[in-house]
Amino acid sequence: MPIPLLKVKRLNELAASGQLKGKRVFIRADLNVPQDEAGNITEDTRIRASIPAIQMCLDAGAAVMVTSHLGRPTEGAFHPEDSLAPIAHRIAELLNRKVALISNWVDGGFELALGDVILLENCRVNVGEKKNTDELAKKMAALCDVYVNDAFGTAHRAEATTHGIARFAKVACAGPLMAAELDALSRALAEPKRPLVAIVAGSKVSTKLTILKSLAEKVDELIVGGGIANTFLLAKGLSIGKSLAEPDLVNEAKEIIALMEKRGARVPIPEDVVVANELSPLARANRVPVDEVAPDDMILDVGPKTAAKLSMMLAHAGTIVWNGPLGVFEIDQFGGGTKMIAAAIAHSPAFSIAGGGDTLAAIAKYGIENQV
Numbered sequence: 001m002p003i004p005l006l007k008v009k010r011l012n013e014l015a016a017s018g019q020l021k022g023k024r025v026f027i028r029a030d031l032n033v034p035q036d037e038a039g040n041i042t043e044d045t046r047i048r049a050s051i052p053a054i055q056m057c058l059d060a061g062a063a064v065m066v067t068s069h070l071g072r073p074t075e076g077a078f079h080p081e082d083s084l085a086p087i088a089h090r091i092a093e094l095l096n097r098k099v100a101l102i103s104n105w106v107d108g109g110f111e112l113a114l115g116d117v118i119l120l121e122n123c124r125v126n127v128g129e130k131k132n133t134d135e136l137a138k139k140m141a142a143l144c145d146v147y148v149n150d151a152f153g154t155a156h157r158a159e160a161t162t163h164g165i166a167r168f169a170k171v172a173c174a175g176p177l178m179a180a181e182l183d184a185l186s187r188a189l190a191e192p193k194r195p196l197v198a199i200v201a202g203s204k205v206s207t208k209l210t211i212l213k214s215l216a217e218k219v220d221e222l223i224v225g226g227g228i229a230n231t232f233l234l235a236k237g238l239s240i241g242k243s244l245a246e247p248d249l250v251n252e253a254k255e256i257i258a259l260m261e262k263r264g265a266r267v268p269i270p271e272d273v274v275v276a277n278e279l280s281p282l283a284r285a286n287r288v289p290v291d292e293v294a295p296d297d298m299i300l301d302v303g304p305k306t307a308a309k310l311s312m313m314l315a316h317a318g319t320i321v322w323n324g325p326l327g328v329f330e331i332d333q334f335g336g337g338t339k340m341i342a343a344a345i346a347h348s349p350a351f352s353i354a355g356g357g358d359t360l361a362a363i364a365k366y367g368i369e370n371q372v
Contacts, residue, residue, distance in 0.1 A: 014171070
């Protein structure tokens with residue numbers, strides 16, 4: 001049994017003790033799934049993963065409302081492509097019951113009977129969501145008796161539906177996905193078998209700066225990927241062309257590298273990268289040494305040499321914490337690094353934990369759900 005990372009209330013405990021019966025439950029899920037141009041869901045791992053929390057509440061006699069973000073909508077300006085309608089349809093299929101989609105829900109006024117499930121429209125359309133305003137958080141907390149955070153992949157962002165509402169809700173708890181991630185993190189970080197290797201990737205250092213700094217004090221190897229890696233490349237004085245990065249956080253990246261080196265640990269810098277002139281399924285992918293990135297190049301994946309070296313590192317790891325794919329794996333020519341890393345983790349004897357919606361989607365794509 002892992003040592004509890006945080007002593008949090010858990011949804012299963014509330015359900016088992018009868019504390020959900022007759023209650024209105026608000027679940028913040030991560031239903032941010034990929035869609036094609038016609039709005040059809042192309043990969044539904046996150047939706048299927050959200051079903052146990054919903055079913056648990058229904059079985060316990062609750063009325064259930066669920067919300068999530070989808071994409072990057074503009075607050076206060078709803079557009080049809082921002083709608084959770086396809087997700088409501090998929091949840092209804094999985095639960096074999098009607099799931100109504102509710103718009104303009106913040107001030108209440110919608111019907112919700114015991115045994116019902118409703119989906120509250122894209123939460124990031126609400127003004128104040130990203131700024132985590134008390135005004136919005138209080139309104140949402142007033143809608144429910146119990147708040148459930150089951151969106152581990154977005155929990156690092158302090159937004160109204162992930163943080164603010166929990167401060168004002170009568171009862172706040174962790175859903176089964178969140179609880180499982182916390183337990184696994186406890187095992188990985190409390191008394192880890194070493195070497196302890198962390199993989200942290202994503203578009204921005206700013207969204208994962210806290211976790212990067214925390215891991216830099218604990219891990220033996222800190223592998224960075226995506227836009228985060230590009231910021232670290234800048235910190236090493238390397239050119240990244242027109243790649244996504246945060247130049248204003250270069251000093252923070254340098255501090256993390258210095259902290260790791262002081263402990264005798266490392267932030268491995270890629271030897272080679274995969275670049276293209278544009279981010280498109282039709283773009284031609286080229287492998288170049290990391291010090292030969294052209295001004296009009298975009299770095300979209302680690303190169304095969306780098307992926308092979310990282311795979312060897314993972315093969316000898318004792319514990320692996322994985323948060324974020326190394327490249328734009330949704331496009332096959334930019335997914336080689338993530339695919340190789342996923343295979344390395346699957347075959348490593350290390351205890352491994354993977355978290356974050358994009359990571360789970362990558363795991364599903366490469367068919368290693370039972371090996372991580």
